[in-house]
Amino acid sequence: MIRPLLAVSLSLAMAFPALAAKKPAPPPPVTPAPIVAAEKAFAADGLAMGVKQSFLKHMADDAIVFQPEPINAREAISKQSDAPGPKLEWWPTWAGIASSGDLGFTTGPYAVDGVRRGHYFTIWERQADGGWKWAYDGGTGSSALQAPGPDRPTAYLTLSDQAPMDPKAAWDAMRAREDDLNQAAASDVTAAYLAALVCEGRIQGSLNAPSQGCASFRGELATRAQQITFAPGGGAVSNAGDLGWTWGEADWTENARALRGHYVRVWQRRADGWKLVFDQIIPAPPKKPAPPAPEPAAEPDADPAAAPAVESPDATSEPEAESAPQPDPEG
Numbered sequence: 566m567i568r569p570l571l572a573v574s575l576s577l578a579m580a581f582p583a584l585a586a587k588k589p590a591p592p593p594p595v596t597p598a599p600i601v602a603a604e605k606a607f608a609a610d611g612l613a614m615g616v617k618q619s620f621l622k623h624m625a626d627d628a629i630v631f632q633p634e635p636i637n638a639r640e641a642i643s644k645q646s647d648a649p650g651p652k653l654e655w656w657p658t659w660a661g662i663a664s665s666g667d668l669g670f671t672t673g674p675y676a677v678d679g680v681r682r683g684h685y686f687t688i689w690e691r692q693a694d695g696g697w698k699w700a701y702d703g704g705t706g707s708s709a710l711q712a713p714g715p716d717r718p719t720a721y722l723t724l725s726d727q728a729p730m731d732p733k734a735a736w737d738a739m740r741a742r743e744d745d746l747n748q749a750a751a752s753d754v755t756a757a758y759l760a761a762l763v764c765e766g767r768i769q770g771s772l773n774a775p776s777q778g779c780a781s782f783r784g785e786l787a788t789r790a791q792q793i794t795f796a797p798g799g800g801a802v803s804n805a806g807d808l809g810w811t812w813g814e815a816d817w818t819e820n821a822r823a824l825r826g827h828y829v830r831v832w833q834r835r836a837d838g839w840k841l842v843f844d845q846i847i848p849a850p851p852k853k854p855a856p857p858a859p860e861p862a863a864e865p866d867a868d869p870a871a872a873p874a875v876e877s878p879d880a881t882s883e884p885e886a887e888s889a890p891q892p893d894p895e896g
Contacts, residue, residue: 595662595663595664595665595666595724596662596721596724597660597661597662597669597671597719597721597722599666599691599697600660600662600669600670600671600689600697601657601660601671601719603623603689603696603697603699604656604657604660604671604687604689605656605657606623607619607623607687607699608654608655608656610622610623611653611654611655612652612654615647615649616650616653617642617645617646617647620638620642620702621639621642621643623698623699624638624639624642624698624699624700624702625690625692625698625699625700626639627700628698628699628700628701628702629700629701629799629812630642630701630702630703631703631827631847631849633849633850634849634852635798635799635812635827638702651677651678652677652678652679653675653676653677654675654676654679654715655673655674655675655676655685656673656674656714656715657671657672657673657719658672658673658674658712658713658717658719658720659671659672659673659719659720659721659722659767659777660672660719660720660721660722661721661722661808661831661833661842661843662722662724662808663725663803663804663805663807663808664724664725664726664727664729664803664805664807664808665729665803665804665805665807666691667690667691667803667804667805668688668689668690668691668801668802668803668804668808668809668810669688669689669808670686670687670688670689670810670831670843671686671687671689671719672684672685672686672687672704672767672775672843673685673712673719674709674712675704675709676709681708681709681710681712682706682709683704683705683706683707683708683709684704684705684707684709684712684769684775685702685703685704686701686702686703686704686705686769686829686843686845687699687701687702688700688701688702688801688810688829688831690801700801701810701812701829703829703845703847704845704847705769705770705771705845705846705847706772707769707770707771707772707773707774707775708772708773708774709774710774711774712774722765722833722842723765725805725807725808725833725834725835726836727807727834727835727836729804729805729806729807730805730806730807730834731806732802732803732804732806734806735802735803735806735807735809735834736802736806736809738834738838738839739802739809739811739832739834739839740797740811742761742832742838742839743797743811743830743832744797745761746758746760746761746795746841747794747795747796747797750792750793750794750795751792751793751794751795752792753791753792754786754789754790754791754792754793755783755786755787755791758782758786758841758844759782759783759786761840761841762779762782762840762841762842762844763833763835763840763841763842764778764779765777765778765842766782766840766841766842766843766844767842767843767844768782768785768786768843768844768845769785769844769845770785770788770789770844770845770846770847771785771788771789773785773788789817789846790817790818790819790824792817792818793815793816793817794815794816794817795813795814795815795828796813796814796815796816797811797812797813798811798812798813798814798827799811799812799813800812800830806834807833807834808831808832808833808834809831809832810829810830810831810832811828811829811830811832812827812828812829812830813827813828814826814827814828815827815828815846823851824848825848825849825851825852826846826847826848826849827846827847827849828844828845828846828847829843829844829845829847830843830844830845831843831844
């Protein structure tokens, strides 16, 4: 009886494929679409509930902004007025995401009262509940006159095809690559950036439109000082260790004037190592000088009457000159 039953089972499986074991459906491809949706919801809330409340609603608790120095965004924005301000609109035209689907960015034009004023840039992090919150938001006055409108589809950065890497090791390797760029930029900014950028990358900071593509990078880099001192500040890397962002300080000289700002970068791990896919420099005012340290309180002069008596081993001899306490000459 065993053989006939086995034959019946096999014939049923062939006749009814649904009875055979099903392979699990492959996961959907990772794309920046959820980040683009989060950005658009953020912008829509800005119009519906006001910019301040929208920013507070969509930010991560540890998000930062530059105002003008790096500061906790919730602390900074909570102090702003609740009065309605000018109409602020923005929309994503380019976005990227890590292959682990937990870190990404969007960038695009922004307009104030209908007038395009520049390009924003936002870093997004996926939260424990699956939602997205922004970890950094800022931008530049780079021309947005020729940028696509909000009705155009958002372009995507190519997803990294590298195998997952331990985030700590990935962070160390990414930061080492950034140190190389920073060190080279101290003597030749253009050469330093061209060695790090990929043609898919984008840089912005001047009043020109953002530069995207190898043929246009030199034009934007020519607007920057050719020697810049960079100092890293912070950032994060994805769980897959294939996408990360960094920020820090930038100092340079122009016409004998010392100038400064902050940089924000996005790095992606590719077959030839960590490559720069986004960079912006935001000018900042000179740092205010630190207040002078308070003068130390002067010690009171020694009171001879309060000084302990110093006995001489020989009652008939004079005490040594250094035996009595001396007042502090710095007091």
